[in-house]
Amino acid sequence: MIGPMRYISTRGQAPVRDFSSVLLAGLAEDGGLYLPESWPEFSPQQWRDLRGLPYPELAARVMAPFTAGSIAPDVLAGLCRDAYAHFDHAAIVPLTQVEDGLFVQELFHGPTLAFKDMAMQLLGRLFDHVLTQRGEHVTIVGATSGDTGSAAIEACRGRERLRVVILHPEGRTSDVQRRQMTTVLEPNVTNLAVQGTFDDCQDMVKAMFADAAFRTDMHLSAVNSINWARIAAQVPYYVYSALALGAPDREVAFAVPTGNFGNVLAAWVARQMGLPVRALCVGSNRNDILSRFLNENDMSIHGVVPSLSPSMDIQVSSNFERLLFELLDRDAEACARTMTEFRKTGRMHVPTPVWDKANALFHGVALDDDATVAEIRRLHAESQYMADPHTAIGIAAGRAFRESGIPMVAMATAHPAKFPDAMEKAIGIRPALPEALADLFDRPERYEVVAADLAAIEDRVRAAVLKNS
């Protein structure tokens, strides 16, 4: 019997909540991010008992401590079965070996061809379940650099209790990514192309949450990884691959192409739960703030530059705050102070003992576009593996820190067909979209271009709510 899980904010000034309330709240009222009051731990035998389970069942068992007190275990198991029923691979998250000691775990077998479906397909169903129980509606506002948006739209389209407004940076996603969002014409879906970067979109979302009256009136909720439920739903695939490679009786390491720090944070959560994780390798593109932090203790914002891996064109990685809170021994005041200072000055430099703690586990590697192209080419030639630009960066990061006897699992976060221009540049092949998306470029699009201006964006959200009331 598991006790109810309670959630606290990284900034210490928001109400303590249960899982369902955290799901609906998204961001904490003090601007912080929710995380569990204490970390649930699995014993080695409890890990072993999960070996060989079908993915949906494993996911429900791994997530159960996080939803305890809010969602009954059999309900969660049913939602997980439903969420992963239409993935196009029997294993859901298949594992492939590409080199000696180096494995790739494919997380892109869901409907929008990116790892975001792993959490979002479940979140759509969790929202429906909790909102139906409470007789409520919410307005989801989300920021995307390309993949979160389409996964959220796909998971929420047509759901009666949800309206979804997605902000993407105009002209900074791939055409496939944009069309996956803008060709969905259900009335509960609104797409805004913001004249700015992903960081501007994310700042607009956070500013809407900080506008207390607007937040309450619009019943705002979030599907970005600022929402704890997103992180919780990303933990199980790390468990799945670790168990397949010998955990808990053998250590494993993970390599994760990183932008908003949500995916790699989920791996860190698995470690907090007792999974033997030796190392976490963070791959960045030329927007290399995270690898600069890990290598030089320099988290200074340089401005976002477009790259061949647009989903990682990010400088302010929201989820780093959850790690920082832990690195600061859960001192919420210090965490709030550090984050406020970071946003004011654009720089963060943490005390050396804190930085050392991060470095004991995390390693950072940055690849520019030329190195990314070279890595895609190398993988294709030497391992006959077709990696999209994000995945290639993760694999390169993993190779840089591979240790003998410790399997390194690199996360394949998107299908190469989402980035045909980059793939053509690297290997001369434009990977075809799967059948379900074959006519994507013939479908009509609907979106509005807006300035990165809070009042203008709040107006569009109000209009979307009115349309769907």
Ligand SMILES: Cc1ncc(COP(=O)(O)O)c(C=O)c1O
């Ligand atoms: C394909 C792809 N890879 C990697 C990332 C980075 O993941 P995270 O933001 O969780 O660090 C993203 C965006 O989030 C993505 O869409």
Ligand SMILES: N[C@@H](CCOP(=O)(O)O)C(=O)O
């Ligand atoms: N790369 C993401 C950016 C948002 O990340 P999230 O995990 O916080 O939703 C995207 O593709 O939109």
